[in-house]
Every structure is written in structure tokens, then in C-alpha cells.
Amino acid sequence: DVRVIGATDFSIPAGRKLYLDGQSNTYITECSADNLKFFTGATEALLLNGSQNAIFAGDATIGSSGSSSDKTLNILTGGTKSSVKLMEAGTVYGFSTVYDGATNKFHINRHNNSAAGTPVLSLNRDDDNATFAGNVEIRSGNKLILQRPNNGVATEISTDSTGAMILNSINDEGFFFNNNGTNAFKLDPINATFAGTIGSGAITSTGK
Numbered sequence: 001d002v003r004v005i006g007a008t009d010f011s012i013p014a015g016r017k018l019y020l021d022g023q024s025n026t027y028i029t030e031c032s033a034d035n036l037k038f039f040t041g042a043t044e045a046l047l048l049n050g051s052q053n054a055i056f057a058g059d060a061t062i063g064s065s066g067s068s069s070d071k072t073l074n075i076l077t078g079g080t081k082s083s084v085k086l087m088e089a090g091t092v093y094g095f096s097t098v099y100d101g102a103t104n105k106f107h108i109n110r111h112n113n114s115a116a117g118t119p120v121l122s123l124n125r126d127d128d129n130a131t132f133a134g135n136v137e138i139r140s141g142n143k144l145i146l147q148r149p150n151n152g153v154a155t156e157i158s159t160d161s162t163g164a165m166i167l168n169s170i171n172d173e174g175f176f177f178n179n180n181g182t183n184a185f186k187l188d189p190i191n192a193t194f195a196g197t198i199g200s201g202a203i204t205s206t207g208k
Contacts, residue, residue, distance in 0.1 A: 012030070014030050014032070014033070015029070015030070015031070016029065017029045024042075025039065025040070025041050025042035026039065026040050026041075027039050033050065034049065034050025035047065035048070035049050035050060036048045036049075043057070044057055045057050045058065077101075079101075080100060080101045080102040081098055081099065081100050081101065081102075082098070082099045082101075083096050083097065083098040083099070084096060084097045085111075087111065091113070092111050092113055092114060092115045093111055093112065093113060094111045095108065095109065095110055095111065095117075096108075096109045096111065096117055097109075098117070099125075104124065104125040104126055105122050105123065105124055105125065106122070106123045106125065107119040107120075107121070107122050107123075108120050108121045108122075118133070119133055120132070120133050120134065121133070138157075138158070138159075140159050140160075140161065140163070141158075142158065143156045143157065143158040144156070144157040144158070145157075155167065155168065155169050155175070156168040167187070175187045175188075182195065183195055184196065
């Protein structure tokens with residue numbers, strides 16, 4: 001056994017190996033200046049480099065299976081952005097999740113040969129708004145549900161097998177189509193009510 005007692009330093013020359021528990025395939029070595037490698041099964045498992053980056057050869061797990069306590073992965077930065085990237089090896093294709101502290105937004109970015117990426121969905125930190133950069137597709141048979149905050153009743157927007165749009169008012173209060181904050185058109189279970197004229201003005205609303 002080799003023991004270090006007190007303030008005595010123990011030095012291993014660069015390129016040499018520190019074996020653990022007498023296992024010839026489990027060891028630590030400084031492969032080059034400021035680079036430290038951990039080997040298990042005689043295979044590189046972890047690299048710690050001089051820039052304080054850690055590169056795992058396999059999976060990284062937080063906590064153990066069935067752990068009863070909560071676990072947290074914190075990404076703290078002295079810059080403005082914290083990100084998790086899912087990228088193809090050797091390319092800049094993939095996706096990332098980014099928190100931008102400069103704008104207080106959380107983005108889901110796509111990377112189509114772009115290191116910076118393009119936001120697909122953005123969430124505001126300081127309110128409940130979400131912004132999609134492109135179209136939002138709802139497949140046939142599924143519904144877009146508009147929930148009212150006070151009593152839980154909702155309006156559903158869906159399509160049938162022919163592609164026709166269906167508006168379903170759960171509480172039968174009808175639908176209001178607003179123009180610049182004013183109700184221009186209302187649909188209720190029986191009547192259609194227009195606030196102004198229809199078409200060129202030759203047909204006008206009668207209230208029903």
C-alpha cells in the first residue's frame with residue numbers, strides 16, 4: 001500500500017497510471033497537461049480537461065433507481081445562456097433547450113446546420129405566454145381546447161374526417177368573432193348575429 005500522511009504531496013509522473021483496488025483495468029491517468037482521464041474496464045469512461053469540462057463516454061445518471069428524494073440538475077452560468085444540446089456527432093444538426101437570461105425566455109431551438117439554432121417555441125419567464133415560430137398542427141380527431149379560467153367550461157376546435165372545422169361550445173354560450181375589440185359576429189345555438197352589414201351592403205343584419 002502507498003499512504004500519504006500529513007502535508008506530504010504524492011506525485012505521479014505524466015503518462016503514468018494510478019490503479020484502484022489492485023485492478024489493472026481501473027485507473028486514473030494524466031494523458032496530457034491539465035487533462036485527467038478515468039478508465040474502467042480498460043476503457044476511457046470520463047475525461048476532465050484543463051477548461052473544467054467533463055466528457056462522459058457513457059450515460060450520466062443523477063440519483064439511484066428508486067431513490068425517494070428529489071434530484072436537481074442545476075446549470076449555472078456567468079454569461080447569459082444555459083443550454084442542453086442534443087446534437088449529431090461531428091455536426092451542428094439537432095435540437096437544444098436554452099434559457100436566455102438576457103431576454104428572460106426559454107427556447108426550444110432547432111439546429112439545421114446552425115450552431116446558434118432557431119427558436120421553434122419560446123416561453124416567457126415572467127408571464128404565461130408561449131410563442132410558436134411556425135404552424136401548430138392538430139391532427140384529425142384531436143382537439144384544441146380553450147379553457148375558461150373562472151369556471152372550467154371550455155370551447156373545442158377540431159376537424160372531422162373530411163377536414164371540415166368544428167367549433168363546439170361546451171356550455172352553449174356561443175362564439176364571438178371580434179374585430180379590433182368589438183364583437184363583429186356571434187354564433188349561438190340558434191342564431192347568427194352580425195354587428196354590421198354583410199357583403200357589399202345589399203344584405204344587412206336583422207339581429208337574427
